[in-house]
Amino acid sequence: MRVALLGSAQTPFGVSELDTRRLASQAIVQAAVDAGVGGSDLDVAFCGYAITGLLDGQENVVGHLALRDAGMAGVPVTRVENACASSACALHEAVAAILSERADVAVAFGVEKMTGQSTSDAMRALAGAGDVPFEAEIGMTFPATFALLARRYGELYGDPREAMAAVAVKAHRNAGANPKAHLRREISPSDVYEARLVADPLTLLDCCPVSDGAAAVIVASERYVARHGLAPAAWVRATALSAGTFDDNSTLDGFAATRTAAARAYEEAGIGPQDVDVAEVHDCFTIAEIFHVEDLGFADKGKGAQITLAGETDRGGRIPVNTSGGLKAKGHPVGATGIGQICELVDQLNGRAGSRQVDDPRFGLAHCMGGFLAGDCASLAVTILERP
């Protein structure tokens, strides 16, 4: 049985006046309108958020509060959490609900409100995605970890500094064409080099911002779509998960868990990386995109920097990556990111991406990572959509 994606919506990512529940309810209502369904059509809901408990003390029932605010109280809702991959995993469970024939229509949504607190509070909360007593205590924050990975990449394949800047420049350029993006100003490579150093070699412009936002999608069974004569916005061809660490052979030359999730997703969809026309990739730091485009199969090992510099991941390139602006410039409200990526793919596949539209895409891939890479704490989710 196929699973249809009926509608999608996201709030603007950035600094919002809305609180968590209202951000989420706004995305839910807009996705329902986009799908042409109402609250009474929903059989089940899955809600992703990661660090709201630590940031505002409301660790539980955010999904219930959001659905109530959306006028949809009474829909059974379960929170799904996997750090920054929370809403990608919420979509995975919504698809499971359809595939198991327990539900005909499901909503999956994700939300995070991060800007109400200081950046250091947000960083402390995010460090909970690692092994707190071990990693957080020794200062293995996310920027520190990715800085070490950038250095390792340089040792193995040559200095990625220029390619990292190219990732940032591309992200800001794409975000400029995305009205929902957080950081929309164009930047130059020298802006990246000269920005404040965060963790050598990462500067501030190598790092995604702290953002607020929410995103939602409605999925449905093929029989429901047929019975109601609906036109899907996309078919969900694969949602695959993996868990893991930096690398199974400890060479630190890539993300084994990305390779595993991608292999599962390609098998489920019956396609290969060469079939993907547009991709959203988890670029929490510029170096991450370079690693991940290799591990997703878009470039050979060690060639991610090279294809980036050659413009192959640009909007008009061979495999456009992060046309939305990515986490880096569209923003990264952690619990909302996974479904935010899906929203971009749906827009691209339906020719509604405005000035950032790529040419006639058929397959879109989203790649979302949650948790720390060290210590077997990472979860990877790869989703593949097909244009109807």
Place this chain on the structure above:
Amino acid sequence: MRVALLGSAQTPFGVSELDTRRLASQAIVQAAVDAGVGGSDLDVAFCGYAITGLLDGQENVVGHLALRDAGMAGVPVTRVENACASSACALHEAVAAILSERADVAVAFGVEKMTGQSTSDAMRALAGAGDVPFEAEIGMTFPATFALLARRYGELYGDPREAMAAVAVKAHRNAGANPKAHLRREISPSDVYEARLVADPLTLLDCCPVSDGAAAVIVASERYVARHGLAPAAWVRATALSAGTFDDNSTLDGFAATRTAAARAYEEAGIGPQDVDVAEVHDCFTIAEIFHVEDLGFADKGKGAQITLAGETDRGGRIPVNTSGGLKAKGHPVGATGIGQICELVDQLNGRAGSRQVDDPRFGLAHCMGGFLAGDCASLAVTILERP
């Protein structure tokens, strides 16, 4: 397709020296041994916990850390959270993974470490299962809410004080026969009446304790069981969810969400309340058991107190309820409770419940509630197991 339960285990509930991950890994390893499977047989994992973020700052990746400690790193694991129903919902998603044919073998586990902090810290964290800015701020804690419900029950059906004490006495008696229970000493009705008042009419002995603990179950597809010639410990006949509030007609005479989830579960299993031979019911406070046995269909509306006083819910009665000791005396490590209930049912259905064994049960029902009853914040999970 049917879903088999292959094995189950729980740690002792009570005050533990172990931290969250080690509690969980202990339950996982013991459940795997009970099931006769190893980590390499597991396709996917679902982990339930509710308030670990607020209590020890590790809001994310507890499931990853527990699996690593169990020697099972690399199994894709997703956190499932629904306040006190977290692990009941984790089992629901594990069953969905099997039914959707994405997995053949799954582990669902739940854990909470609550005693390391002061009781007031634990209560503050638990208040996050309600609408924090509204309910928590006005003092609508769980004890306050259930005290109001006890008064309402008295107005409608007569004073439940004596029946509430009977629930507590029964819970402690059953816990005395359960080596895994937290509060194993026998108590008398006058002990209940004379205990410290918490929220009138609830005394300390009407309230479940703050406990540590973990529980895990292994489920598998029918084809996996057949292929490997395994003997299931039980068949999962239903796992049903609902969301809701006190009561859909605002009479506050019962829990509408319990009735909804129970109706769904009975329909899925093809049985009725009269077929249930043993039940674990969410008795976070003594009055809760009285409400819920009515809404589960074990007693007519307003007769829950009466059947309790008549001994019908005792171990040798018509419908034995909380033979484990229940939340009230077995203990309530919130994220572990739902699967802890399942462990008791599995023991009863397999004749391994020792001196608390009921006579030849075929169907067992577990009822687990998460979130506040006010404000549409509650999630209800009802699970029905059948003896193979």
